[in-house]
Amino acid sequence: MTMTDRDEMDLDDLLAEAREQRLEPGPDLLARILADSERASAERKLSGPVPVTGGAWRDWLRLLGGWPTVGGLVASTAAGLWIGVAQPATLSDLADSVWGEQVSVTFGVDADPLSLLEG
Amino acid sequence: MSRLARAMTRLDEMASDPPPRPDPEGALLVAYANGDQEAARELTVALAPRVLGQATRMLSDRAEAEDVTQEVMLRLWRVAPDWRQGEARVATWLYRVTANLCTDRLRRRRSVGLDEVAEPPDPTPSVADRIQGDARMRALSDALASLPERQAQAVALRHLEGLTNPEIASVMEIGIEAVESLTARGKRALAAALKGRKEELGYDDD
Numbered sequence: 032m033t034m035t036d037r038d039e040m041d042l043d044d045l046l047a048e049a050r051e052q053r054l055e056p057g058p059d060l061l062a063r064i065l066a067d068s069e070r071a072s073a074e075r076k077l078s079g080p081v082p083v084t085g086g087a088w089r090d091w092l093r094l095l096g097g098w099p100t101v102g103g104l105v106a107s108t109a110a111g112l113w114i115g116v117a118q119p120a121t122l123s124d125l126a127d128s129v130w131g132e133q134v135s136v137t138f139g140v141d142a143d144p145l146s147l148l149e150g
Numbered sequence: 151m152s153r154l155a156r157a158m159t160r161l162d163e164m165a166s167d168p169p170p171r172p173d174p175e176g177a178l179l180v181a182y183a184n185g186d187q188e189a190a191r192e193l194t195v196a197l198a199p200r201v202l203g204q205a206t207r208m209l210s211d212r213a214e215a216e217d218v219t220q221e222v223m224l225r226l227w228r229v230a231p232d233w234r235q236g237e238a239r240v241a242t243w244l245y246r247v248t249a250n251l252c253t254d255r256l257r258r259r260r261s262v263g264l265d266e267v268a269e270p271p272d273p274t275p276s277v278a279d280r281i282q283g284d285a286r287m288r289a290l291s292d293a294l295a296s297l298p299e300r301q302a303q304a305v306a307l308r309h310l311e312g313l314t315n316p317e318i319a320s321v322m323e324i325g326i327e328a329v330e331s332l333t334a335r336g337k338r339a340l341a342a343a344l345k346g347r348k349e350e351l352g353y354d355d356d
Contacts, residue, residue, distance in 0.1 A: 042341045045290050046309040052287065054206045056198045060216050064198055064223045068190035071227035075183075146334065 173242035176233060183230035190227070197240070198223060201248050207310040208302075209282075210291035218251045245311065245321040249303040256295035256302060261304040293343035301336030310331045 058065075095104075175196065181189035201222045205215035225247055226240075294302045300322070307318045308329075318329045 039341065044345060045286060045344070048283070049207050049210075049287055049290055049310055050312060052203070052207050052210075054199075054215065056202050056216070056219065060202070060219060061194055062200060063220050064194050065190065066154070067186065067220065068227045071230075072185065072187065072222070074349050075231060095231045100302070108226075118284065133189075 171239075173235065173241075176235045176238075179226070179230050179233050179240060180235060181229070183233065193226070194223065195245060197226070200241075201244055204245065204248045204306075204311060205252055208249070208291065208294060208306050209255055210287040214255055218248065218255065221251055222247050242317075242321055245307065245313070246323075249307060249321065252306070253299040253302055257299065258290070259292070260295045287289050289344065289347050290340075293340050293347070296343045297336055297339050301332050303341060304329055304332035305336035305340055309337070 175193065178189040178193050181301045198219055202215055202219045205218040205222075206212065209215050209218070222244060226244070229243075294306060297305065298347065303322060304318060307321060308315070312319065314332075315326050315329045318333075319326045322329065322332075324332075
């Protein structure tokens with residue numbers, strides 16, 4: 032594909048002519064555009080104010096790691112609550128098998144602190 | 151030149167870089183988003199003629215250009231609440247959205263078929279020059295429609311809007327070399343597309 036000097040001149044003339052095209056919007060078009068702007072404003076008001084910065088809640092959420100972290104937190108909280116409320120039998124069996132038996136350890140001052148010194 | 155000297159030169163250049171240009175239209179857009187309807191009026195008066203001009207030069211069809219203008223402005227109203235001043239300029243955004251909507255229209259025109267739409271609608275018979283002018287502009291627009299879209303946008307922004315290559319690069323969100331390549335290929339393709347329409351254009355085919 033080659034462009035001769037003549038083609039280029041013709042095209043340049045045509046482009047220059049096209050650049051000169053000016054159109055002023057008529058009152059109808061301006062009115063339609065302004066009506067759209069009012070409608071868009073009204074739609075925004077209906078859908079509530081848009082927070083400009085996102086607010087403290089969003090900052091806190093971002094600090095935690097965003098929504099995926101919140102999902103994990105909710106899941107583990109629910110699991111903890113369930114374990115606490117339902118106390119599944121398998122869990123106490125598991126605890127018994129790990130500890131073997133109930134052991135109670137008391138830390139504190141003996142009733143007779145001098146007993147250790149006695150022979 | 152040592153690396154230190156080069157770094158110092160770059161620092162000097164950075165210090166002399168012009169500060170970001172103020173964007174009063176961006177400020178008006180934010181005011182509109184905050185409920186200032188008078189700002190919308192000012193924006194409409196300032197921007198609608200620009201958008202309509204760009205759309206007319208690309209489409210050469212008043213009704214279509216008016217539809218595009220209304221659509222571009224509607225998108226501007228909708229983007230207003232999310233507008234971040236300083237990140238983008240309203241003028242650049244407008245060039246981009248208008249160019250995209252116009253190439254959408256040109257693509258549809260191409261799929262309808264050039265022959266069906268090549269004639270200007272209802273030419274005024276008494277004004278021969280005007281008919282010739284309209285036909286020439288329409289032929290140019292149809293030739294733009296035959297180009298790949300990115301080429302058509304680059305050529306239109308360069309040769310119809312008179313933007314510089316760096317300006318086109320930010321409108322089209324590409325590098326300056328890509329702009330140079332698109333405008334060069336686009337202009338050659340445009341000349342080729344117009345070659346067979348010399349009669350329509352009023353040129354002697356000698």
